[in-house]
Amino acid sequence: MNIMVVKSQTTISDRGFFGFAKILLRGAGQVMFQGSAWTGLFFLVGIFWGAYSSHTPLVAWGALLGLLVSTFTGFILNMPDEEGEHGLWGFNGILVGCAFPTFLGNNIWMWLSLVLCAGLTTWVRTGMNNMMKQWKINSFTFPFVACTWIFLLAAHAMHGLAGIHEVHHAHHHLQHMQHILFTGDVRYMAEVVLRGVSQVFLIDSWVAGAFMLLGLLVCSRWAFVWAVIGSAISSLTAFALGAPMGSIAHGLYAFSAVLTAIALGSTFYRPCWRTALWALLGIVTTVFVQAAMNTIMPHGIATLTAPFCLTTWIFLLPMLKIDKQSADHSSWHRRK
């Protein structure tokens, strides 16, 4: 017991640069439930590639800053070390860092807000997990979603934090929409699937998606398989139901389903045919939740990964014995 207490007081300086870098990279990897520094490295490479290739380099640097700030916050607030060790402080922060430069104008207030918001996610996550642990579930990326929504909405009331990119962004989408069609072309469909994966980090690039899939592959074959299935099945479902072509083509109906698929298919249940059916149901349900949220989000605010969180909770809360695994879904890093 005493030893544990001592251990939990380990500070950043005890770890050295590489120890800390490892924790940061794991934080990136945990966005898709993988506590592996290698996975995180592939994800970061994907983010940088995608951000630079679409001429929005600030998104990549924002991601790095968000990851740093949220991880540091955990150390500063003396939170339980075990969580930090597995990268669980960083995954919300890196997403905040991707979202702010994507949706808000590049000025000092944006960067200060990014720092505040990334830090917030670390203790909001603790708070939400405190609320949810009795239901045996986890807050997933919802701290990122809730905190980012607050700041994006606030930007509509305070012009110092203006959302200048949004109009441009929407226009950009519109242009693409016109010359993009489902042609049955396999290469094109593979691109859509890969874009769906990269959109988890708000990146719209099939190359970035390929890097991220590689990152999954080096850590968990099943996570890789379910990410592909999640992206493919959700895009097809959205297509069949007549969702807007442009959104589907840019992976906007797929990214939440990618996360649902990894969560249900390979993280909280042991892969088998029963859990596979369960995960497929989850993927299809995510598409409906995504469409519903697209309908109600005010002022064109993005749904972020809320459809994934909502759907996965719906599928975990009943604590059904789909496989033989424990029904406690309050943490995934203890399952490895």
Place this chain on the structure above:
Amino acid sequence: MNIMVVKSQTTISDRGFFGFAKILLRGAGQVMFQGSAWTGLFFLVGIFWGAYSSHTPLVAWGALLGLLVSTFTGFILNMPDEEGEHGLWGFNGILVGCAFPTFLGNNIWMWLSLVLCAGLTTWVRTGMNNMMKQWKINSFTFPFVACTWIFLLAAHAMHGLAGIHEVHHAHHHLQHMQHILFTGDVRYMAEVVLRGVSQVFLIDSWVAGAFMLLGLLVCSRWAFVWAVIGSAISSLTAFALGAPMGSIAHGLYAFSAVLTAIALGSTFYRPCWRTALWALLGIVTTVFVQAAMNTIMPHGIATLTAPFCLTTWIFLLPMLKIDKQSADHSSWHRRK
């Protein structure tokens, strides 16, 4: 213990056709808290009469399909048998089945969505009850409300699932509104009260309402009395406060109050003068919650029975000792 486990593995085939039919009918009855197959039979007759007489027969067949699918889902997922036995798997599904053909266009995607949504309610109910049981309350019809909202909102983003009926529906209401007035005519007011009861199943027919009241009467005199009081008092309150005449006349300010009245007046408290006052407060509060939700529902989406759920939770959560009954309101079938 072993015996219970074996019992909980009883499958549909062990029950035979009549055993299963009984469970289905109880599912219909549980919409108004009555675990009686006879009550359910009267409700179904009311639904079929109302649907056919208003030239929307698909609503009745949808109700039957939703009831079947959600009940089957409980068996397939091996959920605790005791719940299914009392019809608690079916009541959300039958409401989903009433709602889909009412609000969505008749095509293959509507029917597939109905099946998915009806199935969903069965495990969403388990999940919500898991969350709520520590507060000693029950999810009531909220699984139906939440899941149906998702699909109705999704229909606004995906044209394969279009809400073609909605405009027609609103127009239909508008026409009626003009030649309907509170004339003090007793027969007319009785019709309004009965419509309020039938609107629980999204049916607008006083004859259907009469069938449903008969269904209550064969199972519980107090449920019958409170359904009538709930419908009458809520319509009068809405009238006094100046709610739109057309909505009142079609029972749209009454149906949630009918459920609140049965819940507070006869299900979770033992009928006596103290609980009667409590139930009356609940009925009046439901009218305000209904009006508030009518104001904020986006895209003309119906409130469904959300005002009932919200109000009844408000009146049960404080666990006040209104009567001598236990303050555990997490289930009603154990009270019988």
Place this chain on the structure above:
Amino acid sequence: MNIMVVKSQTTISDRGFFGFAKILLRGAGQVMFQGSAWTGLFFLVGIFWGAYSSHTPLVAWGALLGLLVSTFTGFILNMPDEEGEHGLWGFNGILVGCAFPTFLGNNIWMWLSLVLCAGLTTWVRTGMNNMMKQWKINSFTFPFVACTWIFLLAAHAMHGLAGIHEVHHAHHHLQHMQHILFTGDVRYMAEVVLRGVSQVFLIDSWVAGAFMLLGLLVCSRWAFVWAVIGSAISSLTAFALGAPMGSIAHGLYAFSAVLTAIALGSTFYRPCWRTALWALLGIVTTVFVQAAMNTIMPHGIATLTAPFCLTTWIFLLPMLKIDKQSADHSSWHRRK
């Protein structure tokens, strides 16, 4: 044990007029976490001064009625005496009483609704606290917020309860906005800080704010200090971020932050430099939450003190050991 039961049956009549008046005044004081009758008296004087000086005397009388009704409700429903003794039944009711005459037209339905809503808050508070006590937090003024929202929204659907003041109110604000500027004038800035305090009770008067600060000072020096800091820092933050000048000048970006500041700086944590930093973070976060909620509130409905509740929960839920005090934040009157 028996003695406690007997004690908890003490009725109003046993207390005499002064005993009851003390409970009422404490109810007013608890709006800012002070269970002191003197504090409450200063608050009431502030409310009456503010209401009469802005020619809306009904706001003051509404406040008194709301306070009476919600406190009586606790006695009538036989709720645990200890809570009532500390004024915890009254603080939501007095706010309801301030809000109704501010936002709704003066007719019989408004006053009846005020009585129903003020009474509701007393048991909604018990219900919410039942839900939240396992997370070691308290419902704060959220019962007032939630119940008042229901009635203000309902007023949009039922013309008997019309919001006639709202247009006038908005216009009034607009006029002021034009000749109000941050001039660096210290006296003017002090006025803004004081208005921020008075707006906790929906009163827009710097004199009223001064009375209220005095009320805090007679009970807790730290509450006084943090109220001033909260109002000043939040107004400056909103100014720096470019929130609308008129809103800032009328204290509308400050009142929630005043409550956050008192809660985090002096009520739930022991004042020290660590908790001071924590409270400052809370104040700045409240500004973003306020701006976000201003953006999404439908039909011009006021946010009321929701930004305070939300932010303070965010900062209490993680149960971080900021100081040495217990991490149970479910009640504040036991800390004194």
